[in-house]
Amino acid sequence: MNMLEVKHLKKIYQSRRSSLSIEALSDIELEVQPGEYVAIMGESGSGKSTLLNILATLDQPTSGTVKINGEDLGNVTEKNTAAFRREHLGFVFQDFNLLDTFSVKDNILLPLVLSQEKVSEMMVKVTAVATPLGISDLLEKYPYELSGGQQQRVAVARAIITKPDLLLADEPTGALDSKTTGQLLDVFDQINQQAQTILMVTHSSVTASHAKRVLFIKDGVVCHQLYKGDKTNQEFLETINQTMTVLLAKEG
Amino acid sequence: MFLLKLAAQNLRKNNRTYLPFYFSMIFLVALNTVTQLVVRNPGMKKLYGADEAIIIFNLGAIIVIIFSIIFSIYTNSFLLKQRTKEFGLYNVLGLGKRELYRMVAFENLLTFALTMLGGLLTGLVFAKLSFLILRKIIGATATFTFSISGLGLLIVIAIFVAISLVQFLLNAWQIHRMNPVNLLHSNRSGERVPKSHWLMTIVAFVSLGVGYYWAVTINNPVEAIILFFFAILLVILGTYALFMAGSVTLLKFLKKRPNYYYKANHFISVSNMIYRMKQNAAGLASIAILSTMVLVTLAITISLYVGQQDMLRDRYPYDVTISAAVDDKATTKAIEQVREKYDIEVTNQQNLVSTTDLPLIHEGNRLVSVNRTKSRRPVMLRLMTAAEYERVTGRFAKLNPHQVITYELAGKYDDQVLTIGKQRFDIKQQIHSLPHFKQALTPVDTLIVVMPNTTVLNQVLAQNFGRKQDAYYRQMVKTTVFNVATKDPKVRTAFNEDLKQAVSKQTNGGLARLDIKDDYKKSSSVLIGGFLFLGLIFGLAFILATALIIYYKQISEGLDDKIRFNILQKVGMDHDFVKRVIHSQILIVFFFPIAVAAVHLTFAFPFIKSLLLLFGLSNTALIIGTTVASAVGFMIIYFIVYQLTAKVYYRLVER
Ligand SMILES: Nc1ncnc2c1ncn2[C@@H]1O[C@H](COP(=O)(O)OP(=O)(O)O)[C@@H](O)[C@H]1O
């Protein structure tokens, strides 16, 4: 069974003031198998965040269906989306979205506290995720005391502590420099090896080159896809760049 | 001039942030203007018990000033927080710090001019309107008419010149220590989770404790006004420290309990509140203090108003009281004539012969007449003979020549012996009631002493008031009281007027005195009406201030929390839960200051009680009743204000 199945997804933003409407997504088709690591690439404004927000149940599509683990998101009532997010999804955002009011540890624990887990289990889990991410020394610090890369690793820890079916990431490296980008992507590789399904959107080909499959989104549809196969990151990066040049050239 | 233009433009462009600031500054100026006009109103001096009233209102005015200083610094810091980034941007774009200082100086100058103009006008109009309403309420003979006090206005201007200067210095300091690169990066990174300050927590409890202790143990707040003022200052200081440090310490304590802390609603509330306490402690403490002031003011003035009948009955058990020298036949006769003329039925007529109030002072364990030494603790004695006592009470005195019976009319005298000058008497009995005389708390202790016989009484007078100029004190006075049966106000007024005329014509020796209950009633209702009115102006102003702070808080928190709750929703917190957390947070924030105010009020109760005793109101049940009623009434108003502003908050937080 597919982990994620998207059919004929359309999203139209209706401006409240004018009759102007923007079609951010026209007809998206997408399938993701369990354990896959998929990147969606596209230029700025191509609708990547829109797609991700719909998958994340943070936004509703204009038409089309999204199924996660066989469950149609259209059937999840508004009231239950929060619980659904907590149980099935994990997120990493470009701007980290950590809460200044919480220490690193409490930020990571947030989803577990919301799910009302036992305190003793929480503490076990937090150590279990923090150690491989290399943030176990930072647990008592506050987000404003950390570098961008550290903050993003905390955000990843928060996203995977619930063992989500699907990890969603929107430009996870967008606010990081090249060194910390590399470190974060290593983290993603590592958790993917432990069977974590990952779907991320990015405009950076370097970031995308770490994925096993790359989809290109343009004019509101998925227009192309590449499999990594046995390529190294470097080789895959070149393929991606070539593809992008072709896709851009088509336009001209 | 470029910088001036920039300053003016800043004020215009930052409407959303500046408007509440202007509004509150104008409000503070207006509040001070009103209190100064009230305190310096010439009518104040005509009040019965004017001295006490003036002292109390002055105290109120000083607290308003202190509050204004704290609150204006608070609103300024709120503004500053939002503008720091803007300063950084200007700095990066090429305005040097020196130019920034000047720009801020212009801004402060413009703000000062605008708020002063607006505030003085608002204050004057508000005061004028209030006095007009006052006249309507208590009739044409109002003691209070609107009048502008030059000194009062000058004081207001001086206060706000000082406040503006402080604000400017704070702004300049902020510019001085700013690092533009950090500022541009993020406007939130500067906010740190506050540390718990044990020292400050201890300061909070110590100053609250000492303040409370003084407030409770001071018997006569007007006499010990300086000490009492310090008690108030300590409580204010303690309240601010409590909110700033005490609350954080408590929250951190809760945070250390995993089984409490890691429950979803506690988790979010506790950490939010810790973080928030730093910026909002001042606001919450201000609410607590203002609420206390509203409550104390309302409790005092409403008690006075409600207790009017009580006070009248206590002070004037009879319609007419006439005192005249025993041998003053002329006065007696003149009064007789008036009574015959009106043919009014008189009931409950009684009379009593005693000395005048004899002024004495404590010296060691003796009482001596005033002229001998410098006046220290004064005591008034009123002597009467055992025979007279037996006549009016119908009780048998049975006193030997060295025994007396005493009655504490005001204050305490619970010694076994009473030594007047050289004569020592054993107090055989203390009585607790006597016709004509009602116990009341006046600033001077007063003791009625029943002497064994006329000889002893005269001996005391001769030994202590034997000098020529003391002739006045050696006279015996006959006090006559009666009620007038008719209820017709016209007849009563005419009768009272004639009585007064008759007595004033006959006056000899300055002893004849006439006290008419109706007259007192009239003047006291004017006084108390005025007092209630002033109290209501104060109360209203404080309630407005409270509402303003709550509004401020909700807006500032709403903007912050919007981001926070957004993240929480992304991480999987559902809408209902967000609502519940917001609700419980609002409730705690609502409840905390009012709970502290209630505790303050409890400790202020002895003060309220002894103050009202000075005005002749001794009905404790009534005072408790009105105090509780004012508290409940205020809580309802507070709750309504909170509900209204909470709506604004919800709208901000929920997109
Ligand atoms: N809330 C919104 N209202 C209206 N238009 C929006 C909204 N969010 C995004 N858009 C528009 O939809 C398009 C896709 O945006 P987005 O998904 O953010 O792109 P990307 O993440 O690929 O840069 C853009 O043209 C953007 O202007």
Ligand SMILES: [Mg+2]
């Ligand atoms: Mg985007």
